[in-house]
Amino acid sequence: MSPRRNIRLLSWFNFFVNFEPLAPVAIIYFSHVTGSFTLGMSVFSISMLASAVFEVPTGVFSDMIGRKYTMTLGGIAGTLSILCYALATSFPLLAVGSVFEGLMMALYSGNNNAFLHDTLKEARQEEQYAHFLGRTSSLFQAGLGISALLGGVIAEYSLPLVLWIGVLPRFMCVLLSLFMREPKIHEKSDGNIFAHLAEALRNFKKNARLRTLSMASILDFGVGQAEWRFTPAFFQMFWPLWAIGLGRMLANLLACLSYWFSGRIIKRFKALPVLLTGKITSHTVAFIACGFPTVLSPLMISCTSIIYGMKSVAENSLLQREFTDRQRATMGSLNTFAGSLLHAVFAVCFGLVADSLGPAKPLLIVECILFSGVFLYWSVFRKERARA
Template structure:
């Protein structure tokens, strides 16, 4: 009896899983700033390159979302992978600031091509098969590969940089991006989008009108942006951890955080299926807020293990589930890109403000300020969770 041919959904999930793994398996991750400083001869120049990458990603967000909705998910995903290969080749071959700047702008473009597009690809593959209720499980499985890649890369990259050189680690990091491109070429295009608007401006206007008409979508877009702004704490957290742990243990701390996130993503489908997406997000955010306050207000040697977002995996899957249910089929990626753009703006503002607070009043005050911004999302999520409970009661 011939073997059963895997379904289109199973094929897409496997491809996206490996795509995410190779895309984030960047051995230079723990030493990127050091490499930039080595090439440019300045930490200020290195920091400006990181800022340029964030700004370029934000600038390209909406145009690439419109591109995805109009030209297709597979083509947009493949284009992003090709641009990412070019960016990493630029990193490896850079001899000065100019080529590094070009490379970080290319990486920002590639990131924006994937933002909104890849989650839309997964949801539409499930929708086309009538299996959209399985999105939390498959989204958790696919996104967990980001975290295991980051954990392995952080552990291996630091060792290789010490044994060989910073440049050798950057050169090796080109290989996973080439594999990422090969995986993207094998992805199948879902076919569930509705008729398109006459032009790109009309398409963007339609997405904005959809956002304006839906109070749930507006609320969840703001929640998504607030949560993303909280990730700016990752830039400052090592300063707090270094005051409690030896310097050599910072890599282990990063790896531990990625492993916890990986576990959260793997169980997120099960949790969302039993608790509901809105309540999962609410309790996940509440849990993270409590443990972060404990870690910051009473620092001990255990505090680094609590700091961050232990519930990140389950909360992110729940958030994506709520957003994808509200996005329209023909503007799905554009709406996702609008949410990412708002998140990038808030991220930049919060990071800048936290840096100023850290210089004036110390790292703990800065991290507490970031937590205060993220806490604004909690009543919004609670309102969504209450609304979900009311709808479930009415349905019974």
């Protein structure tokens, strides 16, 4: 069976999932509603905590009932989330919306990559996973880029309108998922949930390479996402709101190109060297931008996105090689579970430090933390070279 239909639908699904006009001004909106950076970052923290709570059950759920219907439920949760944000006038309703946001992320996290992998494996094109992951993920960034420009401009006139515009793309995800075809290569598990989870954990225990790769990806996700969500507050020190939207659009456009060509680059240079080179380069540039903040700092940080897609595809390709078919979504969800817990704790700490020291210094600290991931990937690379 040709994978073309599923890949085309998944590409558009990814576009609408990340068509978020709120994204470039979310921390500004949340801190405006709640009155502080700490409570504003707490909204992100709650979504990640909710994602952590739902993560493993939804991964097992995906392995049991199928990838397609898991995506449908994720679209419904995402629609409810943005509705809560739009109606919020204080912290409690923002918190409810963030719980639905966390449920959406949990339903998508291990499931959607497993859907693509299973679709390609059914068509005996598994070796093309990095290529198609890059192409379909590029639509994430296209959606973010277009919506960032739209959100930044509209936010100058009305922040609530930014939220209401975001409802339609979330609902489009529900509709698109209904036209997808469940890959037959994925056999729905009907066994005991706890036995299924225990088997996935045993695979982590037995595979040292998987554990190291997972620790690095958990660090990147937990700390890196908190940093990315906070950067508009740093940008606001130098740029007006409409320019923040332009900056995010530039970042997403560069990331889109990075995703699009990532498969070709990884095929030529291999995943680990691409990942290591990308991390060292992007963290060095960001460290300079935050350490010596000027009006050019937001531009420098935005331009590091040219490497983001290649890093993400390389990291995911390495992990997918280590995951087993029966627990593919569950194992991916376990990684995201740990990353979500880290994010939930780190985002609040980030907000507290930012309220005390301002936006620039916390970003500098984060870059130092994220650079430690280079050493984890280097240890895997060194062992791989020793075996060669």
